[in-house]
Structures are given as C-alpha cells and as structure tokens.
Amino acid sequence: MKHIARKRFGQNFLTDGGIIDAIVRAIAPRPGDPMVEIGPGLAALTQPLVERLGRLTVIELDRDLAARLRQHGQLDVIESDVLKVDFAQVAQALNAPKIRVVGNLPYNISSPILFHLLEQVHVVQDQHFMLQKEVIDRMVAQPATAAYGRLSVMLQWRYAMEDVLFVPPESFDPPPRVDSAVVRMLPYDQPAAVDVALLSELVQVAFSQRRKLLRHTLGRWLEARAYGGAFDTQRRAEEVPVADYVALARSVGGRG
Numbered sequence: 001m002k003h004i005a006r007k008r009f010g011q012n013f014l015t016d017g018g019i020i021d022a023i024v025r026a027i028a029p030r031p032g033d034p035m036v037e038i039g040p041g042l043a044a045l046t047q048p049l050v051e052r053l054g055r056l057t058v059i060e061l062d063r064d065l066a067a068r069l070r071q072h073g074q075l076d077v078i079e080s081d082v083l084k085v086d087f088a089q090v091a092q093a094l095n096a097p098k099i100r101v102v103g104n105l106p107y108n109i110s111s112p113i114l115f116h117l118l119e120q121v122h123v124v125q126d127q128h129f130m131l132q133k134e135v136i137d138r139m140v141a142q143p144a145t146a147a148y149g150r151l152s153v154m155l156q157w158r159y160a161m162e163d164v165l166f167v168p169p170e171s172f173d174p175p176p177r178v179d180s181a182v183v184r185m186l187p188y189d190q191p192a193a194v195d196v197a198l199l200s201e202l203v204q205v206a207f208s209q210r211r212k213l214l215r216h217t218l219g220r221w222l223e224a225r226a227y228g229g230a231f232d233t234q235r236r237a238e239e240v241p242v243a244d245y246v247a248l249a250r251s252v253g254g255r256g
C-alpha cells in the first residue's frame with residue numbers, strides 16, 4: 001500500500017538513487033558497525049545501509065512505517081519519538097561502548113535532535129545527518145559571518161563538523177521547500193570540561209543582540225557572577241571565537 005507522506009512528521013522521502021549512494025558512501029558502513037538510524041521512513045537509506053552492516057537499529061515515530069519496518073528481518077525497530085530515546089541504553093543493547101548515528105532528519109525538530117544527542121555524546125562515535133542546508137551553514141559557520149551564532153558555538157566546541165554533500169529538493173518525494181545537505185559530526189575525544197547549561201546561557205545572552213558590543217549585552221551577566229577576568233567585551237558576539245566562549249564559561253563556572 002502506498003504511504004501518504006505525513007507533514008507533521010516532517011516526511012520527505014529520498015528517491016534519487018545517485019544521492020542515496022553518495023550518502024551511503026559518506027557514511028561508509030562496515031559489517032558489524034553498531035549503527036542507529038533516526039527516521040528510516042520507507043527505508044531509502046535503511047536498505048543499502050543494512051545490506052552492508054548486516055543489522056541496523058532504527059527509530060521511527062510513525063506507527064504505520066514502524067509496522068512495515070518490523071517485517072524486515074535485519075532491523076531492530078524502536079517505535080518512539082527520538083527525543084525520548086536514551087542512546088546509552090541503545091548502545092548497551094548493541095553491546096557497544098559507542099554507536100554511529102545517521103538519519104535524514106525530520107526538519108521541524110532538527111535542532112532539538114542535535115541538542116538531545118549533544119547531551120548523550122559520550123556514547124556517540126560519529127553522526128551523519130541530512131538537514132536543511134541553511135541549518136548546516138549555521139552549524140559550521142566561522143566568526144564574523146552572518147550564519148555564526150548559538151548553534152555554531154554550541155556544536156563546534158564538541159564536534160569537528162564538515163558539510164559533505166549538497167542535496168537539491170528534487171531528490172525527495174514530496175520535495176521540501178528548501179535545499180538540503182549532509183553533515184558529518186565527529187565528537188572530540190577530549191573536549192574542555194565545561195558546564196553545558198552555563199555555556200548555553202552565556203551564548204544566548206551574548207547573541208541576544210549580536211551586533212551590540214558585549215559590554216552592553218553581557219556586562220551585567222558577568223557582573224552578577226563576579227567575573228574579574230580578561231575577557232574582552234569590546235567585541236560583538238559574532239566576532240568572538242568558540243574557544244573564547246568556552247574559556248569564559250569555564251572561568252565563570254569555576255573550572256578555568
């Protein structure tokens with residue numbers, strides 16, 4: 001039976017065989033890799049992946065799609081909202097210290113998914129995600145560019161990231177209204193110890209008015225935390241490198 005795409009689940013199914021091959025090549029699955037796919041849908045990526053892996057765990061929220069996927073003998077299906085999935089538990093079930101996570105994500109919840117995985121990054125080996133191109137541009141943006149912001153800082157301190165493939169709307173059915181791309185995310189082995197909630201708050205305050213000097217936007221926040229260090233507030237939020245935000249969060253949080 002033909003599945004009618006559900007908009008509320010962000011369903012845009014990949015149909016372009018060349019693009020599917022290119023994504024699978026970028027992921028480079030090897031037999032036995034402990035891999036988890038978010039949002040397998042109609043199995044466009046799932047099938048070529050599982051042919052190479054032997055077995056694959058998939059997380060699908062749509063009940064009808066999950067029922068279809070359960071017919072496939074090589075898939076372990078978790079029927080759930082990915083935002084409720086405990087990836088440490090999934091790793092444990094796969095008997096692996098770290099897992100590989102992939103997926104053509106539902107674009108309506110892509111940032112919450114990225115932050116949910118950031119919280120569980122200690123069990124992640126690598127991530128390959130298809131996302132809206134504009135979101136990937138923000139993830140990998142460098143300081144002093146229009147795309148540099150909260151998402152860039154919050155992800156770049158923890159992952160090396162690379163935009164690996166452009167994907168046009170015609171590659172999907174139905175086609176999304178935006179361009180897409182695939183990003184590779186490799187967690188750093190030994191990231192600076194930082195209070196993520198504090199870093200998040202700091203970056204949010206700093207970028208609340210990105211064009212103002214930080215002494216106006218951050219001044220009071222720093223005073224309230226009795227900060228007496230050398231962080232230069234004569235800059236705009238968009239000019240400050242990721243490492244400076246991390247160093248500031250560490251010293252404010254008493255870990256610097």
Ligand code: SAM
Pocket residue numbers: 009010011012013014015038039040041042043044045059060061062065080081082083103104105106107109
């Ligand atoms: N992987 C398929 C492909 O490339 O053709 C489908 C990709 S489609 C963009 C997103 C998929 O994520 C859909 O199958 C949708 O049902 C599923 N999905 C949406 N929200 C979800 C959620 N909160 N948790 C898990 N899966 C979800």
